[in-house]
Amino acid sequence: MKNIEEFLGYSELKNFEENFELIKHISSIIDTSDARKVIIHILDIWENVNNNAKEIWIDLIGRAGFYPYYIEKVFKEKLTLSLQDQIKTEFFKSDYLPNIYFHEQQKEIEIALSNGDNIAVSAPTSFGKSLLIEEIVARKQFCNILIIQPTLALIDETRKKLSKYKVDYNLIINTRQKVLEKNIFILTAERVLEFPNLPSIDFFVIDEFYKICNRLNDSRIDSLNVALLRVMKHNTQAMFLTPTVDSLSEAFRDKYKVSFFKTDYALVNTNVIEVRNRNNNLLSGNSKKNKLFEMLYKQEESSIVYVKSPNEAYKLAKEYVDYLRKNKIETENKKLVLSIILCKHSSRVY
Structure with missing residues (x-):
């Protein structure tokens, strides 16, 4: 099996033999963070996973304790749970929140x-x-x-x-x-x-x-x-x-x-990408800020920017507006306002 980090870049896993080899490995390390990363990625590319391997993956999803996803896939794939699996699954169901399962x-x-x-x-x-x-x-x-x-x-x-x-x-x-x-x-x-x-x-x-x-x-x-x-x-x-x-x-x-x-237990994977300059040094000062603004504008989905204080959030939001004006960048009001709000609501270090 190729290394896990390489697998996390895959957009599909259609071959049954490749699925089976990966399943065997993940089954042997099911309680580790690496196993959880793989299972989360399988969930992300679920529509592009070999159909014959899906039932086995669903079993691993349950073994990893991902019961919210487990129940969802059981119903979607119209699987029939054994009495033992039904009892185990009900144990993780909230008694007070309808249709909610804890991991x-x-x-x-x-x-x-x-x-x-x-x-x-x-x-x-x-x-x-x-x-x-x-x-x-x-x-x-x-x-x-x-x-x-x-x-x-x-x-x-x-x-x-x-x-x-x-x-x-x-x-x-x-x-x-x-x-x-x-x-x-x-x-x-x-x-x-x-x-x-x-x-x-x-x-x-x-x-x-x-x-x-x-x-x-x-x-x-x-x-x-x-x-x-x-x-x-x-x-x-x-x-x-x-x-x-x-x-x-x-x-x-x-x-x-x-x-x-x-715990480091999570239901999503975090992909950290460091942005560096040509000399492979981390960006700082205005270079860092301008790169952030460039990435914000190009990003199609909503973004959250973490800053060190509320004052810094307001300052950064204003500078982003100035950046757009200075570069005569046309943008929809909705996208511009969204970026400002997300900056304003942040509370960690940018």
């Missing part, structure tokens, strides 16, 4: 939350951490849920996702709203501290919790730490989410009785 490691976290544990999850963006938040909300067992998000854009995104629960919960995104019997507070750390008479919280979520441990002189970090202390003094059950933490201090884990869960 293997989401289920592990869901079980821990069901047991009342506090858990910190460090996993890639495509892991599906937001689904775990919705699962907690859908249970309707908590009166007051607090979700701390680092930006107003993420607050609005979370509000939209949870708006389907407005019949059961009062969604609060600012300090002027009235508190009712059952509430979901979706706030920044600063707004938590400003909130008058914040009720006792039953379940607590912090997104991007790596900022708790940051030692930099940043008022937002101070606010997050104070908000954490304010909420957790009532022994509230908590879930901490991030894509970027390798370990947690023993003091933090002991203080809040937190189980730490780190």
